[in-house]
Each structure stands twice: as structure tokens, then as C-alpha cells.
Amino acid sequence: MRKILFIICWALAGVGLYSCSLDEPSYGKTTSDNYYQKESDIEQALTGAYLQLRTTWNEYALNHYFVGDCSTDDALKGGGNDGDRAEVRDLSDFTIYTTNGEVGRRWEILYRLINRCNDVIYYAPDAIGNEELLKRYANEAKALRAFGYYCLVTTFGEVPLITTPMQPAEILQIPRSPLEKVYECIVNDLTDASALPAKGDYSEDDAYRATRGFAKTMLAKTYMFKGDFISAETVLHDIIEVDKDYTLLSDYGMNWRTEYENSSESVFEIANKVYDKNIATGTNVPHFFTSRRISGYQGYGFHVPTQDLYDAFDADDPRITYVFTQTGDRYKGDTEAQDNAESPSGYHDYKMTVPAVEKTGFDVWMISYNIRLIRYSDVLLMYAEVLNENGKPGLALPYLNDVRERARKTNPIDPRRDQQAYIPATTTNTLPDITETDQERLKEIIWKERRCELAMEGWRRDDLMRQKRFGTVMRAYATKYNTSKGANFRDDRDYLFPIPQGERDKSNNILSQNPGF
Template identity: 65%
Template sequence: MKKQLIYSLILSLGIAGSGCSDLLDTTTYGQQTSETFYKTDTQIGEALTGAYLQLRVTWNEYALDHCLIGDCTTDDALKGGGSEGDMGEMYDMEQFITQPSNAEVARRWRLLYGLINRANDVIYYAPSAQGDSELLERYTNEAKVLRAFGYYFLVTSFGDVPLITEPTTPDAVITKTRTPKEKVYELIIQDLTDAKDLPAKGEYPESDQYRVTSGMAKAMLAKTYMFTYNYVEAEKVLKDIVDSKKYKLLPQYGFNWFKEYQNSSESVFEIPNQMYSKNVATGTNVPHFFTSRAAVAGYGGYGFHCPSQDLWNAYTADDPRLTYVFTHTGDRYVGDNQDQDNSVSPTGYHDYKMTVPAVDKAGWDVWLITYNIRFIRYADILLLYAEALNENNKSGDALIYLNEVRKRARETDPVDPRREKQVYIPATTSNSLPDITTTNKDELRRIIWEERRRELAMEGWRREDLIRQKRFGQVMKAFATKYNTTKGARFDENRDYLLPIPQSERDRTNNAISQNPNY
């Protein structure tokens, strides 16, 4: 695809889309119809680019919502910011007093249905378009992965949701009702199965390296099976990913967030945010949301998404991963002209994985920079595989993949090469993070869950894991008691495993879309 076509699509779909107020019907309908568009493989490719860009809407990136809701509603992070009212919708969510009018909930719904509707355009029109039939089939399967991605996060967040599989108009949308989640999972599984023959990692040309792959499709399929407790099928899919040899752990845990390791061997799905031109908003501002609110390295961020003390306590003091999850007041990155200042953070910590040193802030201002969001890593796959094997009474095999992750962690340098001053350096020894040896199924399950928390900390997966593990309420109630705080104290087992359906959607359908219980 020519670069100028990408630029025009970014301008029309990326920047303009950031102000869109429609939710279920965020399609290109009315601007580009089947009578004037979707006729050739080039046009279908442009429509697919629009679907990809839905994950990168400036100021409304899905990664922002994924991390805020995925971590700040759990024991891993606090909202942060300047006050309770600063992004008050996230304060309500972490306090479990969320209302159906909550803007952050609506953001998740809007972005995911926008993704689905753009993917639907490609899936619906590609079969009748003129051009390279193999390319059109690939475009269709890429769109199916994106559609499944959207529905996965909708159904795991809201339960039953409207199932829309074809282009639609605003008038038609108001008649939509919720579809049982079992049917939604069926579509997700079918879409991801259809996409199994997409190119694998490394098989796309360099210019297309960030497109969804067969490995990403299988990763989402495995997550779907795990979330629905189908461990037999999950094990098969995860084995296929591992046996493909397309992925491997980086030698150092921290490398995952270094500029030199973008789209690395460990990256299963990564959202690229490369700056091409100061006139084209292709960078990201997510790191700015999560940077210390105090003036650090020449500018202050918004100070959200602060790692909790409980997350810090989940590690042993000699775990090198502490270096690459937390920042401390007094740290200084190479090239910065002042120390890290976390004085405004409610915990004293900030998120290392979203902190971009000044020397790496490739962009035209501090608000929009080049920084790829690492969304699914191979370490996640290995730990899911270990969990599935254990659930299928293959605990001895599970140890292989669990210990592969732990081995990489203990061999990681506790001294961050990107910092010239590091306040806390884990005192590693030859006995740090030893291999796990137990094959007791219940004990090993707990150990694997704990390892997932440490390995994937601050990457937005904690809430989903706690829900899937059926212990979200238990963990949050314990958090409230342990720290004598209101966070978690109001958790309602009959309500808070699901988010409320956005009230604006219910209003637009004259309440045809029902509300989740107890909201």
C-alpha cells in the first residue's frame, strides 16, 4: 500500500475518529458506501487499514483503556492522577461504584464496536471485490482476527452483547438486542479458526510486519478457550504455538520494553506507533498518561496507572523483574537531566513499562511519540500453556514451561542499562527464583497464577485473569482488609464480574439492550 494512502486514511479514520460519539454504529457508512467503495483489492486493503487504526485513535487508544481497566480495578495498581476527581470515572471503577454512565466503560464499548464494524466491512465486501483473490482472502482473515479480538474483550467485559456480523446503518442498530455470550464465543472461535492459515511471524514483508499473524490468531483462540475453561482445546492450540518455533523469550526480561527490541521474537501482538510526519498522528500518548505527574525529564505526565504496594510485595526482594516493573523517586535515565520524581504517586511507584526515556522519545512533542505497545508476549503463552497442562493433569509437563519463564527472569540483569541512577537494585544470588518442582495440581495452579501476576504486571491482564480464575471478589475484599482501604470493600460478587452496559447505548435502543445485574 502506498504511503500516501496510509496517510489519508490515518487523517480520515484516526484523527477524525477521535471525536466520534456513536458507539455500535461507528462505521464508515454514509461516507463511503458499497456503491462507491469496496470494489477492488486496493480499496479493501484501505478499509482494513482503517480497522487497524481503530486501535490507535488519538487520545482514545485501546491500549490506554486496556491498562487502566485491566490493572487499576485490581490489586496491581491505583488510578493515581492529581486527585480523586482527576479521571474520576477510573476512581469510581477502582472503588466498584461504577455507574452505567461511566465514560471509561463507554470508551471500551465504543472502540471495540468501532473495530468490529470496520472489520465487518472488509469481511462482507472482500469476496465480491476485484483483484488478487489470495490477497483478498488474506485481508478477510486479518479482519476476522480483528473482529474476534473486539468481541473477545466485549464478551469478557460485558457478558452478553449485541452480535453484529455485517455492515449496518444507524437505524438498524437501534433494534439490536444482546446475544447470549455462548453464541458470541462461537463466532470468536470460528473467526480465529478461519484465520489459522494467515502468514506466521516473520512471513510478512518488512512493510507489513505488524499485521496480525496466524500466531496472534492462535493466541486469542487459546485465551478464548482458557476463559471458557476448555483446557483440552486450549492445550492443543498453545502446543501448536510453542511447537511452531516462531517465538522465543528474549534473553533479558527488560529488553521487551527497549526501543531496539520492537516486534521482537517474544512479541506475539504489538501495536505500532511509529511517527512518519508531524502532520500525521501515528504516534502514541499512552506513556504520557502513565508518566509521573511531577516535572520529570523536562515535562510532567498525568500520573495515572501507579503500581501498588501489594504488587511490589508479590515479588521476592531478589527478583530482577522488580527493576523493569517499577520506577522510584531518584531514578534517572541515561540522557535525562533530572531524577525521577514520584512524589505525586499514591504509592511512590510509577510504571516502568510505559516510561520512555527522553533519548527514546522519537516524535515532535512529548504528547505524541514513537513507542510500540507490547500487547501479547510469548511469556504469556508459555504460562497459559503451563496452566492448561496442569489442569489436564500433566503437571510434570507444565513445570517445563513455567520454569522457562522463571529461568529467564533469574538470568535478567537487575541493573537497568537505561538508567544512570537506580535507587533499588535487587540483590540476586545463585539461589534466586529457583525452579518449581511440585507436581501437586492445586499447589502448582496457585504458583502459576502468582507467576502470571509477576511476569505480566502492569500489562493490563490482571483483571481478566482474576475473573477467569473466579477469585476477583476474594482478592479485592482481601486487599481492602489488608490495607484498610475502601478499594475492594464494596465489591459485589453478583455485579462486579461484569461492567455495566453503557447507558447511552440503552437509551439509543429504547432499552432493547438490557442492563447487567445490580447496576
């Protein structure tokens, strides 16, 4: 992906190729038929697609965490006060207006991604150049387009299905497509993209491109969201037992260290490595999530782990060290310990905390830190879940226990800290292998394991929705903690977000609204 970074300037300038007025949909643009003529044009267009996930001040990862965690029992909004980023508070309280900024941001980012992908997919077959490379570029774009539609359909339900470059006036006439049509597009795209190279087959310069493993993992997630566990089992079997492109790192904490970026466990990362400090290729997401009070950090304090999440862990689980930053922790090179006095739970998000020594020479809006979006442990736990759902609990156990074994062998003392407020007291009985084979009880165990293993990684909402217990969990949270968070959840409304009102206005209400909004 380093090669991609070298042409970022083109991609950023390319934004100017497309005009946009206030009455045009944010999910459409005018394309130039004169541009996509040769292989280099297609490569640059594909770079533009990747960049839609990492636009400074509009990064997809920020929305992914706010939507995927802060609307659940795993994370509180945090911030300076209740009105700070109030749109995220409304997601948490399920008092979401059709004009909610975070909801609109999700729609806009994902459709901009989809439209850039449409250009690549449409023009690549007729471009002049290496046919195999052009086909690969098209399949990368299909993987990214499917990711975009997956994120849209799982939060908005029916959405406009746009698969070719179109003029804004044309797009305004397209209504929301039935769910099955959108899912059909996702499945077809990911099936084609499954022919992409394996993770290890790309050169170093292309190391962060979409792979067959990413495509197949998203295909499995899609099947699971639809409740098609038979199809999900087939795909997950291919990833784990046939392709064998991934392995777990030996220590859970390695996943968030710089030296293990894009590791053997990484299925998909959003690359934010800074190779040239004059080009804004870093990320500002860590600055949003770290403590507000410590020099070298002085973040905004959002995306705060809940006490409920902390209590979900066994007291001796070493993963506690790598999920929660606590008051009194001190990272090597710092002169002050962490102070979480302004955090409503007393914790901050470890996984998005970049020690000050790793930010030396960079400003806080250009941090050289990759977003670990999908890890192999997610794949293993999905496989355990579908095997159990398909009546094979005994076969599910080895994959569940692989994740637990790695966790119990993890060093409970963080090598990045020289002062640690809490050290899990591990013993030979820490996180023992699971032997339960009752299907219902094992399902609960797997669900809990997913919560702990993937904590604060933005997938909690996705899990609760497809498990059809989102409302039950959130109302129980509100009752347990006597809070507005989750109290207003309605099963007939809150499994979906509202369609942004601004987009409905531009379409003259051709876009219908979801129930209850």
C-alpha cells in the same frame, strides 16, 4: 506496517464517509456500497480497522490498562487528585455508574473496530484483485474482530453480535446475543485467522499485521476464559511445539527497549512508530503514566503500581527493575532523578516510561513507542496452566521454568539508567526452578508467576475473572490496606460492567442491563 502508515491520511479522512448523529448507536455506521470494489479499497479499509486501536485521544491501550490493571490489586488510578479521571477511580472502587466514561469508551472503541472489520470481511470476497491477498485481508479482519468481541464479552457479558455492515436503524433493533453465540463467532473467526502467515513470513513493511500466532493466542485465551482447558491445550501446543514462531528474549528488560520492538517475543504490538512527524502516528499513553514532576516527563501520573504488587515479587527478582520506576532512578541523558512524591504508592510504571532522550523532537502526544499487548511468555504460562488443569503438572513445569529461567538471567541493572534506586541482589538461588507437582499448589505458583511476569500489562483483570477469584482477591485487598479499592465488590454484579446507558437509550431499551446496575 510502514506501508499502512503511508495510507493513514486516507483512513483518517475516511472517518468522514460515515455520518453519525446523536441518536445513532456508537457501535454502528452507514457503509458505502460504491466504495469496496477493488483490492486497494479493501486494504485501505483494513488500515482503518487497525487504526481504531490507536486513535489519538481515544487509544485502546489506555482503556486496556485502566480496565485491566486499575480495577485490580495491581494498580492504583494515580493522577493529580481523587477527582482526576474519576471514572477510573470508580472502576477501582466498584462504584460504577451506567454512565461511566471509561466503560462507554471501551464499548465505543471496540465496536468501531468491529464495524471496520465487518466491512472488510463482507466486501473482500467480491472485490477485484489478488484472491489470496484479499482472503488474507479478510482473515486479518477476522482476527481483529474476534479480539474486539473477546474484549467485549469478557467485560460486558452478552453483547449485540453484528457481523455484517448494517444501517444504524437496523442496528438499533439488535438485542444482546447469548454468550455462546458470541463465543461461537470468536472461535470461528480465530480458527479462520489461524491460516494467516506466521510472524516471520510478512515483509518488513507489513511486520505489525495480525499473524497466525496472534489468532491462535486469542483462541487459547478464549477457550481458557470459557474453562475449556482441553481445547486450549491443543491450540497452545500448536503455537509452542508445532509452529515455533516465537522465542523469549534473553533478557526480560529488552522487551521495553526501542531496538527490540516487534521482537521474537512479541505476539501482538500496536505499532506507534513515527516515520513522518507531520502525521500523528505516535502514542500519548506514556505521557498519561509517567511522573508529573520531572522535566522531560511531566506526565499525568496515572496507572500506578501498588505496594501489593511490589510485595508479590521476591526481593531478588530482577524483573522488579523493569516493572517499577522509583524515586531516585535517573535515565541516561536526564539532568534530574525521578521524583514520585505525588504517586500514592511511591512507584510509577516502568514499562510505559519512555526516557526523555527517546522523545527528542516529538511532542508528548506523539511518542514513537509501541504498545506490547501480548508477549510469548504469556503463551508459555498459559500452557503451563492448562497442562496443570488437565492433570499434567509434571509436563507443565518446563514451560513455567522457561519463564523463570529467563527472569533470573536478566540483568538487574537497567542499561537505560545511570542511577538506580534499588538493584535486586541476585544470587545463584534467585528464582529457582519449580519442582512442585501437587496440582493445587502448582496452580497457585503459576498464578503468582503470571502476576509478576505480566505485571502492569493490562491482563490482571482478565486472569482474576477467568480464575473466578476476582471478588475474593479484591475484598481481601480492601481489608488488608483498609481502603475503598475493592471493598464494594459484589460477586453477583462486578464480574461485568454495565451496558452504557447512552446505548440503551438509543435502542429504546432493546439492550437489556446487567444485574445490579
